[in-house]
Amino acid sequence: MNKFSWYEAKSLEDALQQVNSTVSEQLYEPTKGAAVFKSGGVDVFDWAKEGLLSPEKIINIRNIPGLDQISYDRKEGMRIGANVTLADIASNEEIKSNYLALHQAVNDAATPQLRNMSTLGGNIVQRNRCWYFRSADHQCFRKAGDRCFARHSETGENENHAIIDNGSCVSIHASSIATALMAFNASVVIVGADGKKKEVLMDDFFVSAGKDISMETILQAKEIITDIMLPAPSKNTKSFYIKNVARESYDWSLGDVAVVMEVSGNTCKSASIVLGAAAPVPYRSMQAQEAMEKKDINQENAMAAAKAAMSIARPLSKNAYKVPLFESIIKQAILEIT
Ligand SMILES: Cc1cc2nc3c(=O)[nH]c(=O)nc-3n(C[C@H](O)[C@H](O)[C@H](O)COP(=O)(O)OP(=O)(O)OC[C@H]3O[C@@H](n4cnc5c(N)ncnc54)[C@H](O)[C@@H]3O)c2cc1C
Helix, strand or coil, X not given: CCCCEEEECCCHHHHHHHHHHCCCCCCCXXXXXXXXXXXXXXXXXHHHHCCCEEEEEEEECCCCCCCCCXXXXXXXXXXXXXXXXXXXXXXXXXXHHHCHHHHHHHHCCCCHHHHHHCEHHHHHHCCCCCCCCCXXXXXXXXXXXXXXXXXXXXXXXXXXXXXXXXXXCCCCCCCXXXXXXXXXXXXXXXXXXXXXXXXXXXXXXXXXXXXXXXXXXXXXXXXXXXXXXXXXXXXXXXXXXXEECCCCCCCCCXXXXXXXXXXXXXXXXXXXXXXXXXXXXXXXXXXXHHHHCCCECCHHHHHHHHHHHHCCCCCCCCCCCHHHHHHHHHHHHHHHCC
């Protein structure tokens, strides 16, 4: 790990001023001279210890006043500050009663110790966990290299990788919480170096690998997330989240799904269905949504929606098991809505 200076940001303006003076890219940054924002620090220090990031300066934004608040308004919805910890989200009763799938996703993420450290802003910005991408010895496409090591049909260790939208990069997005946030049509509030704020829908926040392989989000080095906003649910909104893992104790997702539905009795009026660990970014399944809309919630329709979601899957050499896995959890999550 290289030597770096530490800056304790007192305000958003202060943090943005600091990053302006020593700018890096938000990307994989093997060279020195970078300034990076750190919130919980879980991912930033992983990168630094693994020799993937050599920041000259770490700007601690964790203690900026006002970024650690949660507020709920029945008309406006939920505002979660970027520095709110996953532990605080997990124990928030208004989130549990109004946004059940988010409550479930956060409780299923990482470990209690990690949830105490990790913040929501850092969680959605964390980079993917492809072991080749995370290895200083492998120069893959995402790091301006000349190949995808995971894709190779014989030598590629691709059992955890993407089955959808995997034409350029086969990594999966690391945030299982983003699956639920996107299903609730959440948006991200970002402030730039010029002090201007913008609000970006989660659907537009993540960047598909096909569009820009160097990026996973639209966030630029001189931008800070201040809040994540969730629209107010109607009284007929129901939701459910399921994450499948290899081990019984905590683990990264092999496949997860969040279903948010407007229901009328047992009929689905509209559906928002998002898959995690299926594609390089959280993936909204238009196929599953269309298959469920205006249909009764029953075994047959739930299975048809799950099959529709997987109709576009293109598994790699070692992850075909993910297709029946997703079919099973999508069906189950839909049926849990009733
Ligand atoms: C063993 C392990 C298991 C895990 N399991 C899961 C899991 O199952 N599901 C899941 O979703 N996550 C999981 N995580 C992720 C973890 O919970 C953290 O959310 C994540 O590593 C980063 O959060 P952080 O607050 O520490 O971010 P940091 O490390 O501080 O930052 C991460 C990135 O976000 C940027 N950043 C942070 N805050 C802001 C902001 N406000 N504005 C702009 N940029 C910002 C930083 O510059 C950096 O690039 C796991 C992590 C580990 C180590």
